[in-house]
Amino acid sequence: MLNFVYDNKTTIIFGKGTQHEAGNLLKPFGKKVLLHYGSGSIRRSGLYDAVTASLKAAGVEYEELGGVQPNPTLPLVYEGIRLCREHGLGMILAVGGGSVIDSAKAIALGVPHAGDVWDLYLSKKQPQADPLPVATVLTIPAAGSESSPNTVITNEETRRKLGYGSPQLRPVFSIINPELFFTLPHHQMANGVSDMMSHIFERYFTKTLHTDLSDGLCEATLRTIMRNARILNGNLHDYDAWAEIAFSGNIAHNNLLGVGREQDWGCHAMEHELSALYHVDHGAGLAVVTPAWMKYVSPKHREMFVQFAVNVMGAEGSFREPGALIREGISRLERFYRELGLPATMEELGIQPRDFPLMAEQAISVRGPIGGLEKLDARDVEAIYRLACKDALPD
Template sequence: MQNFDLHNPTHIVFGKETVGRLNDLVPAGARVLILYGGESARRTGTLDEVRAALGDRAVVEFGGIEPNPSYETLMRAVEMIHRQGLNFLLAVGGGSVIDGTKFVAAAVHYKGDAWDIMETHGAVVEQAMPFGCVLTLPATGSEMNKGSVVTKAATKAKLVFASDHVYPRFSILDPTKTYSLPLPQVANGVVDAFTHVMEQYMTYPVDGRVQDRFAEGLLQTLIEIGPRVLAESDNYDARANLMWTATMALNGLIAAGVPEDWSTHMIGHELTALHGIDHARTLAIVLPANMQVRREAKRDKLLQYAERVWDITEGDVEQRIDAAIGHTRAFFESMGVPTRLRDYDIGAKHIDAVIQQLEAHGMTALGERGDVTLAQSRRILEASL
């Protein structure tokens, strides 16, 4: 096992009817900016519930944060904070709203061009506004980590930043808030969480037994509950397990002491930026192809994954690896999530543009060993057609 330094200060409040805890969690004198996405938060009554829980605190709303939060939109929130003297942020939504709130929290105090935060991947962040979350869409794990992904619409750049300063102070996780979600969003959440685990698990062995077993348990949980969360929208236990699995998939615990990949995400980000494909759906396209192209480098973990997650023990080494990759693709497709670029009318002629974007954003040595070159990324995209 590798050395690690693990710290996560986010306070999690989990369960039914927990939004009322905002009165205890948000400072009494706070001037609050509520950030959210579309009108579903208002239509379902969540915004009204949040405002009621905040009592007589000064509250301002900022809606319209996109599924891939844009720098341009988020900077309008920064301007509102300065203009109205607000001092606490509350994200009400899924990972995109929370990611956007993290950027806003860091940008408020930054003196230069706030896009520097993204281009330096958070290295310039020295302080951030305090914020909390009310999670309504389980998928990204952003409610309990320090990472954020933001897109600059003007340049189609989708970048990542991370900083210890942008851990949420608290996150409220009420599974009943997921009941009204459109099923494609729920399916995306399952795929997103699954791929987050795989990015930290499907690398090479370092005898991280606790991390491996934990990761395998999260993957098996998603496989078990995936069909149920689609078939039974008001199944509390299924939705609760999805919500907690998605949080645990990316809160730092299973990454401690093990190598991480993230090449699937980096390639996927460019597909979203260029073609507008949902983030999770780019992951479903890239991950099976990534495992196929890099099967030799990932052989040991692929075989472990085949046996422990999918119970594949028959056949020779290559057959078991083929079966594991095939099971992964089939699981995504069983959730109604396509796994080929052609499903989105993207062909070989579009690959050059993706490679150019990867190069422009410095993504020339991806993966746990830094050996996913641009040529290797091209092969992965070709295998995704």
Template structure:
């Protein structure tokens, strides 16, 4: 087990009607607030009115910036940075899912920097401080509500890149499972896939003695899998929604990282796809992850056997470990398909046109992943397995 320091400062406020306390939580950080959100769904659902009412009860002055898109754009982030600097904003409140939260984090970092915020995502500069921010979560998926990371897309060149810093962890996150009742089935399934992928990125490690976090990861995976079909078939099942929402947070709050070094190659590969084609991140991961598994499983076949057995209840064939490992990969792929996710690039109308470009861009700053280091030729082969 690796040495580690675990410190997650995000206050989780979980349960029904908890968005009603957003005003008293936010005012602790100042009186001038940027309310950041996506489209019109928070208004049509009534959530916007409840949030604004709670903020105004505390005497908070509200500035607004909506329009966040899936795969959030750096152009809107730049607008947000300018708005915050011009109005001396104290605090940012993100109301939405991972895209809104990631955009808010980028704005928060940019407010403490004199250069262009995109510098953080190219490695030209490092985040050292940010404005405080809070979250009202509406889409369980990305886990960004208590993580230290953010992913942004630059329309110029279709680059999708990540950065992070401990100051980007939200000060609080309000998680009301009821707010996810009206999510379209496809968006729910994308969220399920995203959180599963966050766990798998950590699970496939070269660190050998990490039994506790292995079993925590396996339990979280099984919880998500066990509740996924329920929320798709019965969207207002509170208990299942609650399990999914909390699991999504646990999947990416760094608890499952402790003592181990995760991979993250599949996320980087998927970023190249959604950077160009703008597909949902979860859908891209459902395509990429099984392809990555097929490409790397021989690197540590025992870990893939353990995954197949503990997560999918595949009986271990001691005479043919490869058969067991491959069955686990097959069941992963079948599960994604069963919840309506694509598992091949052709299902989302992506052909080989940009394979070489994506492989080159993805590795231009060095190989991807840690479980197996992926060079340009390896990424190209993963695209081939995914087509």
């Protein structure tokens, strides 16, 4: 196990009716906030009225900025920075899923920053000034951004999608009411499950030894996600299943599962190029890239993938035939994704092979070779993209 420091300042307020507490929870942090959200869904569901009534009752003034789209983009971030500066707003309340929260974090980062906030995403330098505090009301359990120190933004002009991380970006509190997820369409549930599972995979697959506790936590959380996703597959109004999924998604990305171990993040880097160029749903892209990555790197890391196949996917067989166990484990994961209606190939995503070389070069352009379990250069990334094509799949 590696040395580590773990510090998570985010207070989680979990359960039924908790969205009505937003105003009182915000009050100690300041009287003027930016209310940041996505489309009209929070108005149709009544969540907008509940949150704004709570703010007014607590005497919290607010300016609004809606319109966040999946794979949030820079222009709206710049508008949020302008609003905060112009109106003297001292905090951001993000009401939405990972895209809204990521956008809120980018705004929080940019308000005190002297230059272009995008430069921080390029350089990965830590902020020189304290970002504004962020709080959230979660509407989609998926990204784990409600208690993570990370944010991902797309620059449509340069067609780049980049992540950034700083401990200062962890929200001060996050409200998670599983009742708010009842109105989500099925595909958003499926994409969210894929995303949170990938957050665990990026931490689980490691060369670091003596990580028994975090291995077990990763495996238990993955099994919990799959078990309850199957329940939601037939009933999107099951409160208890959503509660398990939401709690698992939070743990998946607050980095508790990743401490003391080298992490990977190769699949996320590869998928970001798909969604930057083709605007595919992040979870859908991960469902295509992840099994292909497993097939490509597992021959060099058989012990880790046998452990995954047996402990997570429930594969059975002889340990003297590790290759067969690994293939069965990956196959079971692919079948699970199919159960949820997720895509399996680049063709289903509409990705053109002619763009593979460009996306592969872009994936390694910021920090060089990607991955922790296995370092991947552009040739490796392109090979994984091709392995995710229909013609590469077994009959």
